[in-house]
Amino acid sequence: MFLFTLDLKNEPGELAYVGESLGQRDINVELGAVTLGDHGLVSLTASDEDAARAALMEASLPYTEHPALQIKCADRPGELGRIGRLLADAGINIEGLVPVSICQGEAVFAAAFDKMDDARRVLGDLVID
Structure with a gap:
């Protein structure tokens, strides 16, 4: 993607x-x-x-x-901060973020990072393959 x-x-x-x-x-x-x-x-x-x-x-x-990863998370307050902090603490910059879907309590985003492999590792199960 x-x-x-x-x-x-x-x-x-x-x-x-x-x-x-x-x-x-x-x-x-x-x-x-x-x-x-x-x-x-x-x-x-x-x-x-x-x-x-x-x-x-x-x-x-x-x-x-x-290149972008699809990221899924709960659609609730604080998720952006939680995910952003995980990435920031690992020294990973978010270079682009586009909502793909928000439905039934789940949000999916396409996101580009300066360190894609590191982002995939840090985000783990949040990444949709």
Whole structure:
């Protein structure tokens, strides 16, 4: 699994263009976005990663991609802090985090880390293979 990150202008239509470009190829996405002044960062997972790469390139949308792990945890207060602390105490930085599903008391996220192997070891059974 990969996280795709795009740096977009913070203006009307930018996110629509991304969605249209991927949607035209029947690519489903889960995404997270944040705006920072005149730019916005969008991180997403794609149902078809090869098709997403082709669609983004065809649409002239520069992106970066990072390997990601699927992480499952309880959907309750404190879980983000607990997992974040496990990683921080091991010197692992979270480089991207996108919610994939939240259902019936369980949350699943796609997450990229600066030290993927260490993150997999530290998170143990929280990682979905």
